[in-house]
Each structure stands twice: as C-alpha cells, then as structure tokens.
Amino acid sequence: MKIIYQDHEITLDDELTLLEFVRSQGLSEQGVAAAVNEEIIPKRSWAEFRLADGMQVDIFNLVAGG
C-alpha cells in the first residue's frame, strides 16, 4: 500500500491505523496532530482510523509558543 506522507510517497508493508502509523514513525502521540486528505483527524479517533492506499497523511508538531 502506498500513501503520501509529508508530501512524499512511501510504501507500507502492512495495513495500519493512524495511531499505529504515528507510532511507527517514532513520534510522540501527545506532541503531534495528524491530518488525512487535508482533514484533521482528532486524536481520539486515531486508533480506529485505517489508512488506505493513496491517502495523503500529514503529521505535525503541536506548538504553543507566542
């Protein structure tokens, strides 16, 4: 399965949920937000959200500075 992650095409060997994908990238769940196909996916939905072929995934750090 291929997805677009941070603007680059990557291949996933297994079907993953968004939560599994975030963890597979070595990212802290508490420190990031995620969007699929330009829609924010609330964090509490990550465990049920299954990535599918062709999806565009963006993960970014949460920032709070002003």
Next chain:
Amino acid sequence: MMEERYSRQSQLPEYADFKDKVRDLQIGIVGVGGLGGLCAYLLAGAGVRHLTLADSDEVSLSNLHRQVLYRQKDVGKSKARCARDALNALDAELEVSCFDRVNAANFKDFATGCSLILDLADNLETRLLVSKSCLELKLDYVHASIAAEQGMLALFRFSDPMFIKAHGCYACLCGEEAVAASRGITGPYAATLSSLTANLAMQHLAGCYGEYGTLYLFDFKKFTQKKFKLQRSEHCRVCQNKLEA
C-alpha cells in the same frame, strides 16, 4: 485627520469602512509577546479603538529580538503596561486596558465586552483554557502559535453552533493531554505569524473572511503553507457538553 490616518487602507474595497465597523468593538489579546505585541499594533493601526491586553510577564532582554513594541529601557517592567504605552504612542486616543494572567476564575472578567479574543499566549495550559472559556462564552477567537519555523493559525467561530458541531474546539485538535514543542524562534518568524494573525482577525471583523474551520500550518523556513479542515472529535469532553447543552 482621522480620514487621513486610514486613507491607504480605505482604498481597499473590503476595508473602505473598516474603522467604522470596529470603532466600538473591544478586542482581547492573551499574551503580548512575539505574536501579540505586533498584532496589537497592526490592529490599532487599522482602526481598532479598544484593546484589553492580558500578560503578567515583565519585559526581558531575551524578548527584544522579536517583541517589537519594547525597548531596552523597558526591561524589568510590566509587559502589558509597556505595550499600552507603545500603542498609545501610535495613537493617543486608543483605549488600552491591562490585565494580568488569565485563569479560569478571571477569564470572564477579561473577556466581558469583547467581540473577539486573540489567543497569542506562550503555553499550552493557557491555550486550552482560552478555548474552553471562549466556548463557554460563545465567543469567537483566533488561535496562533509558533515554535521555531512552524506556525499554526485558526479562527474558532464559537458564536456559531454549526461551527462547533462541524469543527469542534482546540482540544479536539490537540487532545486534552497534549504536549507542545518548545524551541527557539527568530524575529521574522514571529513577525510573519503575527501579521497573518492580524490579517485573519481583520478579515473576520471586516466580514470578508470565508474559510472558517480552516487550520493554517506554516513553515517559515521553507516559505510554505498547508491548509487543513478542522474536525470535531466525537469523544471531546470539552465541546461535547456544549453541543448537548
């Protein structure tokens, strides 16, 4: 004289009567640091007449590279009061109220009379508080946050129940137990996001903003922008109660 002050801005059709639209509005700004200082200046310059500034910090030497309202002589003084003085030097007739750190107990006092809140605080705890409090007060607010080259910007239109139903709140985006990255920052990164925040606030106040529910994500190092649609979390304990109320 008043006409001359806004004459260049008034040449733009969407801002032709902006000063009249905002003349009686109160805008509350949480945090007058790297984002809030310049943003307050731009809004005051554009015709906003009434500002409430909340910040309990003192000006420090490490602020001066990006917090453009302050001078070396201000180090050690109240940031909110120095900001008020700087804004009154821009326009002596501007009414600026100063407020200390906002908290759950005093937020209503801070926000009373405000038509719009700008959340330009420097910590996640305050940002979650601002979102929750504005939600309770059905008050529109702009969120802007930054660390290093990454900036986030969104307008939460809590005066509109349909907005909450579709797009949720800040806690839907980041989770109620989020951790935010804390890194360095440059003056231009902060000033750019500050200007974009003022731009968003002005478009909203002028009635010409048309992308409610959008989160803008900026990479100022790469000069790029991405747009994402905010989505309400069905499990969010913060805004779920408001929908049921």
